[in-house]
Amino acid sequence: MKDIVDLIARIFISLIFLVEAYDSIDYFKSTKLTMTEYGITWQQDILLLGAIWFLAIGAILVLIGYRSSLGATMLLLYWVPVTFIVHSFWNAPAELYRVESMAFMKNIAITGGLLTVFVNGSGKYSIKRLFATTKL
16 A cells, blocks of 8 residues: 555655646747846746756656656755745745745645655656666
């Protein structure tokens, strides 16, 4: 049962980042405008392409269970700074304080899920395990 839940958890957590990567590609120009609103103006194209790369590759590694700790690390390198920049509830106006603090806490919970993948690895149902148990 633990192995099935581990696989389902990896699927759910990787979907968050795959959708975000797709969204960043699909709305590339508006994502750059959002970056400008948050004060990220230096080398926007490179930063955004790097973020998409980290999101896509990290999510795929977590999803398939091959080098899942590396994938979780890539996602954390993107997710933690973005969480503190985008959901800085301590700087939010009073009418947005509650919404931003909840979004911040949700992102912290996702960070906890990524840290769990980082520490525990990919589990039984993974490409890594398939490679280790298959005799060629």
